[in-house]
Amino acid sequence: MTEAPETPGGQVADAVRGNWVDRLAPEATRPYLRLSRADRPIGTWLLLLPCWWGLALAIASSGRTPTLYDFWIAVGCAIGAFLMRGAGCTWNDITDRDFDGxxxxxxxxxxxxxxxxxxxxxxxxxxxxxxxFGILLTLNLPxxxxxxxxxVPVCIYPFAKRVTWWPQVFLGLAFNWGALLAWxxxxxxxxxxxxxxYIAGIAWTLFYDTIYxxxxxxxxxxxxxxxxxRLFGENTKSWLRGFMIATLALMGAAVLVALVPGGNFLALVAxxxxxxxxGWHLSWQLVRLDIDDADLCLRLFRSNRDAGLIPALFFAVAILV
Incomplete structure (x- = not known):
């Protein structure tokens, strides 16, 4: 087992150096913000982006102009993603404290x-x-x-890695729920x-979290x-290619089902x-991936913020055309 790297000032080893928590947060709050991974925002992005996919595609499918309520859904999802990612990470670290050490x-x-x-x-x-939960109460009953x-999947995920080779599926079930919720x-x-x-997001999670x-x-x-x-080992790239294809096929199918009935050709194309x-971004990750380079794996994992932002931005364009 490798020796743990030194982390001055209580910094976490895999946090970005010079992050806002280590530089700006009051000292007493830093351990709790680190527990919530506030010093590593990529997880919040990965939880938030499926929410924005679902919301943007829902608005585009309705053909209506976005309302202030839609704006609140987008903002509420962002705040909620930060809070629930923090709660989920806190729960994960409580259950995994012996493994993490x-x-x-x-x-x-x-x-x-x-x-x-x-x-x-x-x-x-x-x-x-x-x-x-307070934010959730501002939305409709369903x-x-x-x-x-x-x-349910949030509570189950930390235990999945102890009993199955596929804990990333349970992570995907939790992290992509926002696609259902925002829609x-x-x-x-x-x-x-x-x-x-939602299922496209699960396939995407299998892609990026296997790299991680x-x-x-x-x-x-x-x-x-x-x-x-561990399960895929040297065959990882072949599996990731399959997850990439599944992600794109399912997301494409979601777009077709949502937008074809409305007859807006430009929105569909966008x-x-x-x-x-x-797909191009995920392909770029595959080309660069070296599973034996831990630093590169972390950088590629973090790049999935950009990969997920791409469809979110294009779905937003589909609302406007």
Whole structure:
């Protein structure tokens, strides 16, 4: 097992150097913000982007001009993604505290490093969840129900890596729920299009989180943690190519189901162009990937913020044309 890197001032090993938490946050709040991964915003982006996909596609499919309520859905999703990503990470670190202490990259996290007690983490978890629930209550009843149900995959995910080689599927179930939630917040009900978009997001999560998991492949093997990175090994690129194709095919199908009935050809072209452009970004990641280069794996994982922003921006254009 590799030796944990030194992290002065309580910094977490895999956080971006000079992040706002380490530089600007009051010292007393830093351990809790680190527990919520506020110093590593990529997770918030990956939770938020499916929300924006679902909302933008729902608005484009309705053919109506966005309202102030739609603007609030977009903003509320952003705040909620920050809070629920923080709550989910807090829960993950509580359940994984013994494993994290045995892995070099995660030993500096607040609980295994002694910055935050388990009791303190539980209180912080509840506070974040309550604030997120307050935002959820501003939306319609079907969305509130969906938001409550989303807690099931969030609670299950930390335990999945102990019993299955496919914990990334459970992460995908949790991280892409926003596609269903934001669509329902706009329309008041679910339909085939957001379900296809949701499954596309799960395939995308399998793509990016397998890349991420290759950082810990050796340590995970030593402590018995399962992952798709360990399962696929040297065949990783072939599997990732399959996940990429599934992501694009399902997202393209969601666009067709949502927009073809409206008969707006320009909106359809704009949305499909976003799917196509995302495909180029994922292909670029595949070409660059070296599963034995942990630093490169982390950089490629983080680049999925841009990959997910691409369809979100094109879906927004589809609203305007």
């Amino acid at each position: 045995a892995v070099a990259r995660t030993a500096s996290r607040p609980i295994p490093s002694g910055q935050v007690s388990v009791k303190g983490a539980m209180i912080w978890l509840v506070l974040q969840a309550l604030m997120a 969305t509130i129900v969906l938001g409550i149900v989303s807690l 329902t917040a706009h329309t008041g009900s679910l339909s085939l299009a957001p379900v296809l978009l 998991a290759h950082q810990d492949r050796e340590d995970d093997a030593l402590i018995g943690i399962k992952s798709t990175a 949305a499909l162009a976003g799917v196509w452009a995302m």
